[in-house]
Amino acid sequence: MAPPSAIDIEGVTDTEAIAIPDPLSINGIASQRLKAGRLIAGTAAGTSSSQFKSPTIGKPKAKRWDHYLTVESKSRHPSALKGAAVHLKKPGLISLGGGIPLAENFPIEEISVKVPTAPHFSEKEARETGTVLTAGKYDASEGSSVYDLSIALNYGQGTGSAQMLRFITEHTELVCNPAYADWGCTLTVGSTSSLDKSLRTFCERGDVVLAEEYTYSSAVETASSLGLDFIPIKMDSEGLLPEHMDEILNQWDEKARGARKPHVLYTVPTGQNPTGATQSASRRKAIYRVAQKHDIYIFEDEPYFFLQMQPYTGPSSPSVPAPQSNEAFLRSLAPTYLSMDVDGRVMRMDSFSKVIAPGTRVGWITASEQIIERVIRANESSVQNPSGISQIILFKLLDEHWGHAGYLQWLINLRMEYTSRRDVLLAACEKFLPRDLVTWDPPAAGMFLWLKVDHTKHPAVSTKPLLDIEEEIYLAAVEEGVLVAKGSWFIAQRGGFVSQELFFRATFAAESEEKMAFAIERFGVAVRKNFGLV
Amino acid sequence: MAPPSAIDIEGVTDTEAIAIPDPLSINGIASQRLKAGRLIAGTAAGTSSSQFKSPTIGKPKAKRWDHYLTVESKSRHPSALKGAAVHLKKPGLISLGGGIPLAENFPIEEISVKVPTAPHFSEKEARETGTVLTAGKYDASEGSSVYDLSIALNYGQGTGSAQMLRFITEHTELVCNPAYADWGCTLTVGSTSSLDKSLRTFCERGDVVLAEEYTYSSAVETASSLGLDFIPIKMDSEGLLPEHMDEILNQWDEKARGARKPHVLYTVPTGQNPTGATQSASRRKAIYRVAQKHDIYIFEDEPYFFLQMQPYTGPSSPSVPAPQSNEAFLRSLAPTYLSMDVDGRVMRMDSFSKVIAPGTRVGWITASEQIIERVIRANESSVQNPSGISQIILFKLLDEHWGHAGYLQWLINLRMEYTSRRDVLLAACEKFLPRDLVTWDPPAAGMFLWLKVDHTKHPAVSTKPLLDIEEEIYLAAVEEGVLVAKGSWFIAQRGGFVSQELFFRATFAAESEEKMAFAIERFGVAVRKNFGLV
The missing domain is CATH 3.40.640.10 (Type I PLP-dependent aspartate aminotransferase-like (Major domain))
Structure with a gap:
């Protein structure tokens, strides 16, 4: 990867010059919905974002x-068949057109989900006293929701x-x-x-x-x-x-x-x-x-x-408080x-x-x-559309229960959860990895830490292809009890291209904090061994 | 469509000659599962049908x-990344390999579904007293099921x-x-x-x-x-x-x-x-x-x-009893x-x-x-795989609750439900459609009745293209308050091909029995009007 440098590219539109209206706020969404009135959208109803955008x-x-x-x-x-939907607006029309099954033949009457509660969203609390959200088959026609199982379980657009x-x-x-x-x-x-x-x-x-x-x-x-x-x-x-x-x-x-x-x-x-x-x-x-x-x-x-x-502050500095x-x-x-x-x-x-x-x-x-x-x-x-069951559960949780604010x-x-997990991984790296061989940039987002191993210091650098050294370290890490991803798996250009650098990817999303620290310690041992340092 | 005829094609393998083992039965499935032992398949576990087939x-x-x-x-x-899964079998291995999120960050603790009960599967009964099936987040690790939300809500294969x-x-x-x-x-x-x-x-x-x-x-x-x-x-x-x-x-x-x-x-x-x-x-x-x-x-x-x-017995003969x-x-x-x-x-x-x-x-x-x-x-x-939420609900219903027999x-x-609906539609056709103009074969399966309209008797048959007559009848039906599908929408060969016959498709899946009968009556009126008979 090359160092950063200044940017100076001529001859293109300056996006700053465009006048942009006031952005939408959460309150703005609420008043927009109020103005639009109750959402009426039954089985396989046509829709588009233009119904829901602000001016x-x-x-x-x-x-x-x-x-x-x-x-x-x-x-x-x-x-052609979907085009016929235009006639469905005719009052009283009976459709023998589409092969849309009747909701009475769906063997699911109700779906309930138990979900955590703002602002702490504790899993333990949710399990014991979480809010239960329920979707019935005919909630929309009965007026208790704008979405129900008779719609979600049927065909969609x-x-x-x-x-x-x-x-x-x-x-x-x-x-x-x-x-x-x-x-x-x-x-x-x-x-x-x-x-x-x-x-x-x-x-x-x-x-x-x-x-x-x-x-x-x-x-x-x-x-x-x-x-x-x-x-x-x-x-x-x-x-x-x-x-x-x-x-x-x-x-x-x-x-x-x-x-x-x-x-x-x-x-x-x-x-x-x-x-x-x-x-x-x-x-x-x-x-x-x-x-x-x-x-x-x-x-x-x-x-x-x-x-x-949150910005990374290092192992000994106080962490940055959550957005207020x-x-x-x-x-x-x-x-x-x-x-x-x-x-x-x-x-x-x-x-x-x-x-x-x-x-x-x-x-x-x-x-x-x-x-x-x-x-x-x-x-x-x-694919037609995502699972209606997924959609109605997301709707119950995101729209009806939490809302945009929640x-x-x-x-x-x-x-905050990912910040804490990243910080644990970084602390372990700082403690256990040989800094003269392994370097990294603290990630500001995502799930991954990208570890660069300095292959120039490897004893076999002039005799072994880099991919072989990568494979050796990868297997040495497995031997020590930790799986990381090889950098070469992520090379964008397949075929003909030979990597000039040595990377491994470690995630901080998948394991407990204790296990992450232990895994990084083992990875450090694997690298040292492979470099002939222990 | 051409008339049926005898079949005589030479020079191919006779499939009858192959010895086929005894087919699997529902009891056979049960003993197969018993023999295989408890299914152990966690997050994104690899699998194949060969695990589950009989010899x-x-x-x-x-x-x-x-x-x-x-x-x-x-x-x-x-x-390449999925190939690394082979190492995951190593006891005690900690994986910082894949970006698989932790289940504790999924904001769904439990999903319950209310379902109807065999043998009547009444919707009304299900709604009032239906069985409730519940999937928890950690049922598999806690031993109460072989499938749970920690698996279903995560990535799969x-x-x-x-x-x-x-x-x-x-x-x-x-x-x-x-x-x-x-x-x-x-x-x-x-x-x-x-x-x-x-x-x-x-x-x-x-x-x-x-x-x-x-x-x-x-x-x-x-x-x-x-x-x-x-x-x-x-x-x-x-x-x-x-x-x-x-x-x-x-x-x-x-x-x-x-x-x-x-x-x-x-x-x-x-x-x-x-x-x-x-x-x-x-x-x-x-x-x-x-x-x-x-x-x-x-x-x-x-x-x-x-x-x-069930076999169609006509409007006045007793219907065939359900399979015993x-x-x-x-x-x-x-x-x-x-x-x-x-x-x-x-x-x-x-x-x-x-x-x-x-x-x-x-x-x-x-x-x-x-x-x-x-x-x-x-x-x-x-697509990766179907919604895990759909999968676990189907599993709870089909595998854990009903089982293969249910x-x-x-x-x-x-x-029996579709038999009854088909019979209502056919009875309406027999009652309301002009048999000299409209004919059909009672369907033995599916959701659709294919109505053939005899265009040779149409007053404008020699002056109007068939597609125009089809469009006229289609719109006349809409005018009468019923939507059917045009036969030409289903022509397999697009472009260059001109249909020689006139068909409409009506479904018996989508509307109530009363509405179906009324719709067919209106369709009959539309056809008669278009043929200049009323």
Whole structure:
């Protein structure tokens, strides 16, 4: 990874110049809902984010992306059968049209969930005295809720339910306040599926995609089976380097590279996997400017966005107190690409996996209406929509029980939890790892610590390939009783590329604090042994 | 649609000659489980159907399908990170490897569902006094269940959970008893996704797929965006005609057709959508033989398999009593392609959408291990697996509460329910439709009645295109207050093809019995008006 450097890229729109209306607040959401009246959305009701956004006066319209859409994406058409839904509005119409089963034949009458209570969200307390939320089959027609099992258990639309789409649209506006007018959201079955769909929307077999030089291995694998190579951009402690991105694009030689100039950037801006790097506000702006200059479309993959932690103060300094309000919390977060996206050139991917639970298999995409419509079409002929059971449980918890304010409280709570876990891991590293051999940057977000091992000091550095040394340390660590991930698993560019540095990734998400400390101690022993120091 | 005719195709293996072991019974499942001992499968545990099948002695091995796999499918590799799971078996190993969140941070302590009770499964009773099934977060480690929320809410494998894979593997063996040894299952996020994945596994852009001449419109749309055309096979009241399939394949001219010879058949054998046709046992065998002759791979899409109904006895004859036992019920079902598949050339797609609820978004695929492994890889880099919340609720209901026997009772109950609904629709048709203009075959399975309107008697038959007459009748029906689906929406071959007949599809799944009768009456009025008879 290269050192950070100043950014100076000419000839692109200054996003600062755009007048942006007052951002939406939690109170604003409440009055918006009051104004809109009770949400009426029955079985397989059509919906879109435009129902739930606040006015977007003064914001520019998104650019069109027809020139980048794939043959597959362009050949998707709305279903004829779904088109017939327009007639369903006719009063008294009886539909023998769609094969939508009757709710009376669903063998689930009620679903209840026991959940923790703000502001402490204690698991023990929740288990003993947690609040129980119940969804019945006919709550909507009986008037006790706007969502019920007769809707959630039936077929839905490619957008997901109106009830959950409302929540995530409001949440996205609250957090990101997109800089252009015609943005929207659609639910997905999680970010892995979002990425699969995004790549199929924008990239033809043989294309290349820009990405951090070390990146999420599953993204590389997904892209690779679609015939796409990742082009690595150098990184520093703030993630990818806009100058290098600009350089790659300026110097792109289709013939030499065997691929057309890249038109998509895949980036994990916050708590990047595997490096833990978080892009600063100025870094994001610089990258956005390079994207504008070269007409690059950005996939902003943000599973760890709400795992931004408190500043790291070291083992002996007092920790920084938690944000004192939801507003302070929101202000503390890194600005999103969506918030600076005057062109509509960003597709943001969010997920409940890291902040509620991966097993929900619910995520969402935010992008311009043109792109959202393409993704909805792709959902319709593949996953359809996320599990209705997941959706109604999330709705009961997030919308009806916690509300936006309570959800932010939960996220603050999670922030403090991850801060504490990271600090334990870092303290163990400081105590147990040989600092002359192993170095790291304290991560500001995410789940991962990226440990750099100084291979130049390895006794076999001139005789053994780096990958062999990596494998030896990896197996030595297993031998000592600890599993870490090899850095080479995350190399963006597969085939032909030889890593010049030696990294291991350790997570602070998965084990108890005691076990983490012990594991790092064992890893230190493994490294020392491998370097011939014990 | 052409009339049925005798089948005589030479030169293919006779599937009757294969010795098949005794099929698995419900008691057999119980003793198999007893023998296997308690199922131990924690967070993201690896699993496969081979853990749960009964011995397959004497059955042949599946053929390999390497010659049909797409570039996309062939380029999928197991994840390096998932490969590291092998080390997790080392006693005492602490994993800082995978970014698997801790269950203590999932804000759901318990999920309870209220469900109906065998044998009547009354909705009203269930609501008032239904059984409540509860899943806790740590039931598995506390010993009260083999599955819990700490597992279901976390990441899983591309197969789905071991707990649900066990149930569907046993169920599939019980119902289908596959004719070859190395079969397996994987969960999917529903049959629409199964089909998307299957097409991407077997068909390259520009390929063609054999299908019924009228077929599931969403399948046509999915195929179409992948650059695949459907080649229509003529049908009669028993579905597609093997002679026509054989003829198409014998006469295939790559140059004239602009595509290589088809190697995949997509068929809905039972209660076909939209025609309602169900293939007889002999029809299935004949089609399988044609598939063997031309080395065709079969996609057996069976969402309506368990909506096989009692024989139709007409409006004035007594109805046939329900099957008296689970065994009698299983014997009454049409034989599956899987049950006669000595080559492993069938991929069967099942779904809980029509028999439990569409909102679960849980289905499964059964095929040879080679193909299942490819689909699991595809799941890993897209949908991952179905919602863990859906999975644990299905597990509580199907496995722990009803068991296989209770689930079959539920399916018998559903069979009687659909029989009754179909009979109401048919009685209304007999009463209200002009029999000289509208004809139909009483469906033996599914959700749909396929109404043929005799366009030759239409006053404008020689001056108006058939599609215009169809549109007129469709809109006239809407005007009368009833929505039916146009036959032309289901034409398998898009573009260039002009329908020679006039059909409408009516479902008996979606409306109350009173409304169905009224709707058919109105449809009769619309037809008569359009034909100038009133």
